[in-house]
């Protein structure tokens with residue numbers, strides 16, 4: 001299968017690879033997917049006192065499209081409030097990376113990872129969470 | 134470097150390039166100056182010459198498997214041979230029984246044919262192999278029943294390269310008067326074949342895995358004791374009624390020449406290929422969390438199927454853009470199903486998703502192997518740096534104890 005230039009770019013030069021201290025109360029960690037399914041994403045976000053995401057890191061086990069999707073969202077969530085980040089939709093990711101239909105699930109996983117990271121953060125801060133997917 | 138052709142081709146089990154000698158022989162059967170006649174034309178020299186060429190090819194194919202040339206039926210490839218053998222034998226023997234036994238690690242050409250027969254009312258048992266990919270004969274025998282009419286087991290597995298003990302299975306089926314079909318698409322030139330010693334009744338073959346052309350194959354159908362099958366393609370009654378259609382002289386000549394060469398050069402070629410395969414394995418097996426899939430001993434020389442734990446196969450292939458290999462991970466379907474062959478061995482899904490198949494052959498070189506070793510090591514390292522699973526493994530987390538949010 002041919003990958004889009006953007007997928008190749010993110011795959012070859014992944015942005016914001018890494019790990020933050022999951023115990024830090026300003027860090028939210030979202031881990032989605034399963035090894036048995038062939039992809040696992042771990043997305044971490046760090047918010048400042050104003051509730052703006054100041055840093056994001058990821059690591060992903062999965063195909064090139066999964067790696068690119070998670071790399072892309074680390075760029076997108078930075079500088080956003082939690083509400084703004086939560087509004088990122090998988091179809092925007094899929095469009096930006098020109099994912100073929102069989103790879104749409106990678107963008108869904110990336111959206112889920114954002115939601116999971118935000119939920120983790122809110123839980124830590126004792127905020128009530130809406131029921132997440 | 135003269136011996137390093139980039140991209141490096143290490144997918145010889147998918148298909149092989151046509152040997153120059155084969156291409157030459159095929160070329161001579163096409164044009165006005167060449168041997169272009171219809172082998173079925175009985176009234177002139179063009180037909181006779183073409184028939185001669187076809188019969189020489191038939192002898193070469195028969196010789197490699199220890200058969201008589203009258204037992205060879207030309208087909209379009211191993212897929213068609215599998216269909217003809219399994220459907221043909223099942224339909225002909227319907228009155229004797231309706232039970233068929235095969236194995237979960239067979240090629241889709243066999244499995245899908247069996248599925249079709251199930252829809253037509255046959256009952257099929259799909260056996261699990263042992264973790265090394267080989268069949269346990271006692272378990273096979275236990276599955277055999279009075280109404281079992283056919284056992285279909287492949288000789289060499291296309292993904293993991295393991296070699297089944299065909300002679301032992303043949304002894305069993307013969308003693309119970311059950312027909313025995315063998316998909317041997319991957320074996321010519323790699324393992325010795327003797328249909329008599331192995332008690333095989335039908336054997337599927339193809340040319341394009343042995344440096345012959347695509348689109349041509351053969352089915353061996355035993356004459357003594359006679360095996361009868363129902364034709365699947367009807368028409369002019371070619372190939373003793375078992376497979377109609379004008380014979381493709383150039384394709385058949387190509388297959389014959391490919392089999393002749395394979396038969397002659399098998400020993401030297403296998404020791405060369407095995408040396409390269411071992412060089413590749415030795416260059417990779419000192420890495421952490423690297424697993425060989427399938428038995429190492431009962432295996433063809435050119436196959437290496439390896440799982441690189443915590444790295445997903447498709448992304449690994451993406452990193453290896455200068456190397457042509459295939460992956461056991463198919464992250465393209467909605468179900469994200471990894472290799473059914475590796476799963477049938479009982480490999481967990483992670484390892485199945487993390488597998489690559491390297492297959493070497495006639496034109497592989499040391500330089501290509503060394504290049505591959507360096508590229509693979511670099512790619513695995515890079516992807517492990519990116520892998521949350523590798524992180525967890527390094528932190529001592531037992532991945533099986535994690536509650537994954539499966540999707």
Ligand SMILES: Cc1ncc(COP(=O)(O)O)c(C=O)c1O
Pocket residue numbers: 147209210211212213240242287289290291316317318319339340341348349350
């Ligand atoms: C074991 C096995 N059986 C059948 C086939 C199908 O052969 P063909 O491509 O000649 O139809 C292949 C090759 O893809 C194979 O490896």
